Each structure stands twice: as structure tokens, then as C-alpha cells.
Amino acid sequence: MLTSYDASSLAMGRLGDWAGGQEVTVADFCFDYAAQKEQSPTNMLGAVLKQVVSGLEEVPKEIVRAYEGQKRIIGGRAPQLADIVEMLQNTVFVKRTFICIDALDEFVEGYRVKILDLLNQVLQSSPGTRMFLTGRPHIEAEVGKRLSRRGTAIRITPQRHDIISYLHSRLDEDTTPDAMDGNLKADILNKISKDVSEM
Numbered sequence: 001m002l003t004s005y006d007a008s009s010l011a012m013g014r015l016g017d018w019a020g021g022q023e024v025t026v027a028d029f030c031f032d033y034a035a036q037k038e039q040s041p042t043n044m045l046g047a048v049l050k051q052v053v054s055g056l057e058e059v060p061k062e063i064v065r066a067y068e069g070q071k072r073i074i075g076g077r078a079p080q081l082a083d084i085v086e087m088l089q090n091t092v093f094v095k096r097t098f099i100c101i102d103a104l105d106e107f108v109e110g111y112r113v114k115i116l117d118l119l120n121q122v123l124q125s126s127p128g129t130r131m132f133l134t135g136r137p138h139i140e141a142e143v144g145k146r147l148s149r150r151g152t153a154i155r156i157t158p159q160r161h162d163i164i165s166y167l168h169s170r171l172d173e174d175t176t177p178d179a180m181d182g183n184l185k186a187d188i189l190n191k192i193s194k195d196v197s198e199m
Helices: 004-019 041-054 061-072 081-091 109-125 137-146 160-172 182-195
Strands: 024-030 096-102 130-133
Touching (some): 004 024, 024 041, 041 109, 061 081, 081 109, 096 109, 160 182
Parallel strands (some): 024 096, 096 130
16 A cells, blocks of 8 residues: 555655766655644755755855854854745755655644745746655645646555555564454454545
């Protein structure tokens, strides 16, 4: 069964293999429902910027100057969101860039609108930049609206035989196989494969 995380990992792996030896940078970020308090637009775009910059042979002078300027402020401070967006816009021009964002639906809804608008700014200023987003179907319209309808949506829905195959593999890894008889295993396979949602 292909989950959102699996789809993103597969895309990242393929991009990484393809990008080897080419002038391409690949950056990714995975949202986590359990870490919503720590995940903000500033943290997310800062992490993406860090990956994009690490893929360059040398850090652009504008970024060095911005960080040096922030260190001179009393006590030092991290760059502000507007600064990060500007640095990202300037940096993605240096190399062709792919940005993969996994589980966008798990980002706080109010922040999600903001992050999509900021990503749209990056896309508009750098037509060569590509983005790969994963999320559940309920955010599809929002993504389309905020990213100027420049994307293509592909639905990945689980097939019953894929779910059963996945469950078999997980049940075979059980460290206490004697705790389950054939009837319980059959019930698990039947119930979960019937009730599975688009998640």
C-alpha cells in the first residue's frame, strides 16, 4: 500500500537518483500532525532554504550578509519569514530546484494558506522551480487556488489487494506469532481492508 510518506519518499529517491551529476537541487519537508506546535511557515521554509543552500557549491553573498546582519542585532535573532522567502527566491535561481512537501494536510489550516501563498511567490519568481506536494483530497481545491492552478493532481487510492498484501507483510513481522491464531489474522485482514479510507 502506498502512503503519502511512501509517495514522497519514492519521488525524493527518484529525483535524487536523477539529480546525481546534474545541476539540480532537491529539498524536502514532511509535516507531522503530532509536531504542529513546532512547525511554522518560518521553520518550514527555513529548513527548505537550508537544504537548497547546502546543495550549492558556495553560499550566495546575499545570504551570508543577511545572516551576518542578524548576528549583529542584540542577542542575535533568526531571519524573519519575509527574509527567508526573499533568500529562497534568490537562491532557486542559481540551480534548478525541486521542492517536495509531504503531508501538507497535516499543517495547521491557518498556516497552510500562508505557506501556499509564499510557495506561490517562489514559483512565480522562478519558473524553473518545481514542487511536489502530498496530502489528502480535502486540500486539493485549496492547493489549486493558492498555487495559481499551475499543478496537476494525481489521486493515489489504495486497492484492496494492496492493503491485504501490506497487512500480510506486517503480520509476518510480528515478534509474538503465537499470540495470534489463523482466525484472528483472517478477521484483521478482512476488517481493515474493508474499512480502509482514502487515507
